[in-house]
Amino acid sequence: MKHTLTLDYDLAAGWLRPFVEGLAEGVARARRCDGCGRVSFVPLRVCDCGKAHGSWIDLPGTATVSRRTTGADGDFGLVTFAGADTKTVARLDGFGPGDRQGAIVRPPSALPAIILRPEPKVA
Amino acid sequence: MDKMVAVLGAALTTFNRRKDGSSFRDWAAEATDAAIAMAGLERAEIEMLVVASESDFFTLQLNPASVLANDLGLSGAAAFRVEGGGASGQLAVHAGVQAILSGTAARVLVVGVDPSASQLPAAAMKELYSYSFDFWHEGATGVSATALYALSVQGAMERLGLTDDDLAAVTIGNRDNARLNPNAHLPRQHTAEEIAASPMIASPYRRLHCSPLSDGAAALVLAAEASVPAARRSAARIRGIGAATDRVHLGARTAPDHFAAKTTAMGRACTMADVTPEQLEAAEVYDAYAGAQIQALEALGLSSDIVVDLRGDAFGRGGRCPVNLSGGLMGQGAPVGAIGVAQTATCALLVEGRYHDGLQPATPPALALADTHGGVCTTAAVTIVGQGAAA
Ligand SMILES: [Zn+2]
Numbered sequence: 001m002k003h004t005l006t007l008d009y010d011l012a013a014g015w016l017r018p019f020v021e022g023l024a025e026g027v028a029r030a031r032r033c034d035g036c037g038r039v040s041f042v043p044l045r046v047c048d049c050g051k052a053h054g055s056w057i058d059l060p061g062t063a064t065v066s067r068r069t070t071g072a073d074g075d076f077g078l079v080t081f082a083g084a085d086t087k088t089v090a091r092l093d094g095f096g097p098g099d100r101q102g103a104i105v106r107p108p109s110a111l112p113a114i115i116l117r118p119e120p121k122v123a
Numbered sequence: 124m125d126k127m128v129a130v131l132g133a134a135l136t137t138f139n140r141r142k143d144g145s146s147f148r149d150w151a152a153e154a155t156d157a158a159i160a161m162a163g164l165e166r167a168e169i170e171m172l173v174v175a176s177e178s179d180f181f182t183l184q185l186n187p188a189s190v191l192a193n194d195l196g197l198s199g200a201a202a203f204r205v206e207g208g209g210a211s212g213q214l215a216v217h218a219g220v221q222a223i224l225s226g227t228a229a230r231v232l233v234v235g236v237d238p239s240a241s242q243l244p245a246a247a248m249k250e251l252y253s254y255s256f257d258f259w260h261e262g263a264t265g266v267s268a269t270a271l272y273a274l275s276v277q278g279a280m281e282r283l284g285l286t287d288d289d290l291a292a293v294t295i296g297n298r299d300n301a302r303l304n305p306n307a308h309l310p311r312q313h314t315a316e317e318i319a320a321s322p323m324i325a326s327p328y329r330r331l332h333c334s335p336l337s338d339g340a341a342a343l344v345l346a347a348e349a350s351v352p353a354a355r356r357s358a359a360r361i362r363g364i365g366a367a368t369d370r371v372h373l374g375a376r377t378a379p380d381h382f383a384a385k386t387t388a389m390g391r392a393c394t395m396a397d398v399t400p401e402q403l404e405a406a407e408v409y410d411a412y413a414g415a416q417i418q419a420l421e422a423l424g425l426s427s428d429i430v431v432d433l434r435g436d437a438f439g440r441g442g443r444c445p446v447n448l449s450g451g452l453m454g455q456g457a458p459v460g461a462i463g464v465a466q467t468a469t470c471a472l473l474v475e476g477r478y479h480d481g482l483q484p485a486t487p488p489a490l491a492l493a494d495t496h497g498g499v500c501t502t503a504a505v506t507i508v509g510q511g512a513a514a
Binding site for chain 2 (some may be wrong): 005016022023040042044051067068069070071073074076077079080087088089090091111112113114115
């Protein structure tokens, strides 16, 4: 029996709204803990120190790739954004085999995707 | 020792891709009927049904527990669904154990089921699984489960000095065990060359390092000590359960290559059972990917020298602690809601000495471990099964 289901969601970003709005503009908006100053990107609502209060800050948007996986599923990295104390997973767009540095770009759709394009190493 | 729950009945259906027109409701019924028969109980004696199924999108059935209670002839029993991603089945076992230990119910049926193979195209399943990570960035970024596991295993390989041969050995071992398991989805004799030639999905993971999507069900009948029938005094006993979570984001973890939630969950289960990890004599381990099995064995503390034990025979069929005698997810298959229930069922059958010929150790293990997780070990759930009274 064939059956098709089409769902048309209207999703609310909730507390993640500044982060999601940042991504739409190509900006890496992170959360800095008001208690210990630790900066998380992607943002953590409650810091590892236990504080739930944080402030939104815009990072420069450059990132360093520490792990990378490639294959049929695409090109992805575990990356650290400059100014962040945590890593995050990002899609690597146009990275050559030796590229380790990138900068965030505006995603092609409304979805809050984290996408990096390579940028030349800073001397 | 007073905190024990008897496993009166334990059964699995075949795990595979169904092409026979049967539905998840048939598989749940098949596993349930077999488990109740083994338990020697009447349906009316079951006071609670706990269903594990990962997603309504798979079954296209919201509130599946009420539908299954009806199909299984359990009207009147309490019925609910437990969900925790890949760990759903083991968390459902835990819910059943907790109900019995709290005195809420004396006899509980736990059913795990999912149509992960035959109802939706593989691409749709892959997209749905991507929503099991944090949708708001990992999901939206389009990263697959395979890619996330790949990013996690790289650090473990570097730290432990593991090679592609070590990954291949997991696939080869589990699928070789599956050849002796008549319920298995992928009984195969693979070579390292064949694995190395399979398509790269997300480096270092190739197609043959990945577990399949499967259809199937598993069921357990659990009972309080006071409700164990005389004929089932030798039934296996659940002696310890433990669960824990880690940061959902790989990048927020101190060590993205370490399955820390598993270590915590195992510690909790061992404390409850009053045993140490070294005492385990068999383990069904969550091998969603070849390397995940190695990361699991390390995090569970089943070895003091993981590399020596991996490359030796400690975890093989005749070893000190045989791992994934069933074939694991890689060989037996992975109908996601059924996995944890099937693992605990397998452990119960092993300690009772009732497992498949050729896989059942001559001396049944005194203690066996069922290890399950969801996400890239974001939610961990383990169960320790021991022997019942001497027959
Ligand atoms: Zn803090």
